[in-house]
Amino acid sequence: MTFEQLKTFYWVARLGGFRRASEQLSLSQPAISTRVSTLESELGVVLFERTPKGVALTKSGTMLLGYAEQMLFVQEEIVKRVANPSKIEGLFRIGSSETIAQAWLPEFLKAFSNEYPRVNIDLTVDISGNLRNSLLQQDIDLAFLMGPVSEFTVENVDLPKFDLHWYKAKGSGPVDLQAIPVISYAAKTRPYRELMAELSRRIGPNVRIYSSASLSASLQMIAAGIAVGPYPQALASGLLSLGRIEEFDPGFQPSPLAFTASYLGEPRSVLAERGAEIAREIAHSWGKDNAG
Amino acid sequence: MTFEQLKTFYWVARLGGFRRASEQLSLSQPAISTRVSTLESELGVVLFERTPKGVALTKSGTMLLGYAEQMLFVQEEIVKRVANPSKIEGLFRIGSSETIAQAWLPEFLKAFSNEYPRVNIDLTVDISGNLRNSLLQQDIDLAFLMGPVSEFTVENVDLPKFDLHWYKAKGSGPVDLQAIPVISYAAKTRPYRELMAELSRRIGPNVRIYSSASLSASLQMIAAGIAVGPYPQALASGLLSLGRIEEFDPGFQPSPLAFTASYLGEPRSVLAERGAEIAREIAHSWGKDNAG
DNA sequence: AGAGGTTACGGGCAGCGTAAGGATC
DNA sequence: GATCCTTACGCTGCCCGTAACCTCT
Numbered sequence: 001m002t003f004e005q006l007k008t009f010y011w012v013a014r015l016g017g018f019r020r021a022s023e024q025l026s027l028s029q030p031a032i033s034t035r036v037s038t039l040e041s042e043l044g045v046v047l048f049e050r051t052p053k054g055v056a057l058t059k060s061g062t063m064l065l066g067y068a069e070q071m072l073f074v075q076e077e078i079v080k081r082v083a084n085p086s087k088i089e090g091l092f093r094i095g096s097s098e099t100i101a102q103a104w105l106p107e108f109l110k111a112f113s114n115e116y117p118r119v120n121i122d123l124t125v126d127i128s129g130n131l132r133n134s135l136l137q138q139d140i141d142l143a144f145l146m147g148p149v150s151e152f153t154v155e156n157v158d159l160p161k162f163d164l165h166w167y168k169a170k171g172s173g174p175v176d177l178q179a180i181p182v183i184s185y186a187a188k189t190r191p192y193r194e195l196m197a198e199l200s201r202r203i204g205p206n207v208r209i210y211s212s213a214s215l216s217a218s219l220q221m222i223a224a225g226i227a228v229g230p231y232p233q234a235l236a237s238g239l240l241s242l243g244r245i246e247e248f249d250p251g252f253q254p255s256p257l258a259f260t261a262s263y264l265g266e267p268r269s270v271l272a273e274r275g276a277e278i279a280r281e282i283a284h285s286w287g288k289d290n291a292g
Numbered sequence: 293m294t295f296e297q298l299k300t301f302y303w304v305a306r307l308g309g310f311r312r313a314s315e316q317l318s319l320s321q322p323a324i325s326t327r328v329s330t331l332e333s334e335l336g337v338v339l340f341e342r343t344p345k346g347v348a349l350t351k352s353g354t355m356l357l358g359y360a361e362q363m364l365f366v367q368e369e370i371v372k373r374v375a376n377p378s379k380i381e382g383l384f385r386i387g388s389s390e391t392i393a394q395a396w397l398p399e400f401l402k403a404f405s406n407e408y409p410r411v412n413i414d415l416t417v418d419i420s421g422n423l424r425n426s427l428l429q430q431d432i433d434l435a436f437l438m439g440p441v442s443e444f445t446v447e448n449v450d451l452p453k454f455d456l457h458w459y460k461a462k463g464s465g466p467v468d469l470q471a472i473p474v475i476s477y478a479a480k481t482r483p484y485r486e487l488m489a490e491l492s493r494r495i496g497p498n499v500r501i502y503s504s505a506s507l508s509a510s511l512q513m514i515a516a517g518i519a520v521g522p523y524p525q526a527l528a529s530g531l532l533s534l535g536r537i538e539e540f541d542p543g544f545q546p547s548p549l550a551f552t553a554s555y556l557g558e559p560r561s562v563l564a565e566r567g568a569e570i571a572r573e574i575a576h577s578w579g580k581d582n583a584g
Numbered sequence: 585a586g587a588g589g590t591t592a593c594g595g596g597c598a599g600c601g602t603a604a605g606g607a608t609c
Numbered sequence: 610g611a612t613c614c615t616t617a618c619g620c621t622g623c624c625c626g627t628a629a630c631c632t633c634t
Binding site for chain 1: 294337352363366371378
């Protein structure tokens with residue numbers, strides 16, 4: 001009996017098939033067959049009923065699953081508590097919404113790769129909805145998104161909120177929201193929908209809303225006087241101090257953007273757990289440094 | 293990280309040396325070195341301080357030890373609860389006192405090897421004192437002896453007691469313990485010492501006591517009229533029904549022989565745990581079948 | 585035909601034992 | 610020199626991937 005066998009068993013049980021487990025573990029499918037059947041013959045017990053459309057746990061298999069989970073849990077615990085982080089190797093896939101990427105993500109990456117120098121990082125920047133799916137499909141290990149992700153398998157660590165203020169080009173006259181478009185987050189995002197609803201209610205159907213998937217492009221458009229819009233105060237400070245943009249008050253303020261660091265609780269991943277923790281620390285100290 | 297590495301680590305920690313662990317695990321000493329140093333480099337942590345006279349756990353090593361014990365415990369649990377006994381292989385070393393060997397040991401061996409057909413059995417018959425030492429030195433895995441063994445590491449399962457009755461050759465006249473020797477268990481045993489003390493008190497210094505390490509030889513001597521002695525009633529029934537010996541009452545009866553099935557609780561051994569359980573069952577049913 | 589699992593086979597590498605090497609008393 | 614652990618090295622055997630095969634829809 002080896003850890004690899006138990007881990008393989010665990011994933012076959014969890015995903016309900018040898019082929020799916022082979023993808024999860026980056027192995028050939030026959031390798032999964034070998035591992036499982038070796039384990040079965042070592043224990044002298046059949047763990048799966050093979051049906052044409054996948055596999056199902058036998059009674060023995062069900063019993064083993066609990067123990068296998070314990071094993072993998074303790075193993076992660078060892079990696080977390082005993083192992084030296086600088087020796088941990090692997091690939092860690094991070095997904096981030098652009099707001100975070102523009103804010104404290106660089107500092108996070110610095111801190112993370114400092115603690116885990118031998119871990120390679122895959123970074124994806126996307127909108128929260130896509131990140132959520134990627135996370136649930138295990139295409140990424142840790143996501144910074146507008147959460148929380150409410151699936152019960154997902155752990156959500158709350159991150160500091162971003163207050164939204166309204167900005168317009170410096171020196172432009174009073175703002176008439178009927179005349180100048182409002183630019184905001186990409187169309188499929190929650191802040192976009194919220195803003196859309198609020199503006200329709202207050203301004204009427206003539207309001208024009210641009211949406212942009214690129215935060216920095218949006219800010220450039222604001223600075224160029226093409227549009228106005230609500231943006232995280234903390235991210236506007238650069239153009240603000242350059243004198244390119246200025247705040248204004250259209251009479252209401254969208255609710256702050258709430259982010260979480262989210263990861264799958266099962267199976268355990270030390271990197272995801274610790275990554276979320278580091279993110280919380282970094283985000284808080286970044287928030288203090290960049291407070292109004 | 294593998295089970296073998298953790299097990300090796302455990303034994304090195306427990307025995308305080310690589311060489312001792314290599315003997316415990318039946319491996320060469322360099323193999324222990326390799327395993328430990330591989331584990332150390334995988335965790336990126338030094339687990340042992342190497343001193344000229346052995347090794348000592350580092351702080352990290354101490355932390356790991358707890359987790360390693362958990363792992364090995366769960367592993368044994370899997371073998372015990374999930375694995376099919378008929379597939380378990382290995383060597384199981386049993387030590388038994390002769391009384392047990394003459395009583396229900398054959399039936400026990402039959403039941404045990406029936407449940408674990410692929411486990412080889414090493415049987416040693418010796419006096420309880422030696423069995424106790426062998427057990428503590430891990431030369432045997434399970435001992436049937438006059439217990440309990442009071443070391444805190446040892447688990448003791450109580451077995452049915454053996455009542456001692458006095459026997460003499462059939463047809464011989466009234467017994468004068470001043471005239472005929474008393475034969476009993478080997479000199480280093482507890483029943484011998486108890487009997488010695490009791491006889492000295494009651495009969496006086498002239499009493500002669502033979503001691504014999506062989507139960508069957510002793511019974512033969514009684515049957516031959518050379519001596520008389522107290523023996524387990526259950527074991528005398530053969531010669532009794534053949535009409536070779538008969539009971540008599542010298543006015544007192546030694547206390548019954550109390551046996552235990554004893555094994556080391558740490559590290560766990562499924563075979564020892566289950567073996568003790570089987571022994572208890574077999575001994576009880578044997579006791580009923582052979583009751584006066 | 586296609587999806588899912590098994591069997592067959594060759595090759596690479598982990599890990600063993602033997603043997604030699606260092607350190608400390 | 611004795612004891613204990615480490616290093617060196619050749620070899621064996623395990624386990625992976627490729628490829629062919631089986632079975633059920």
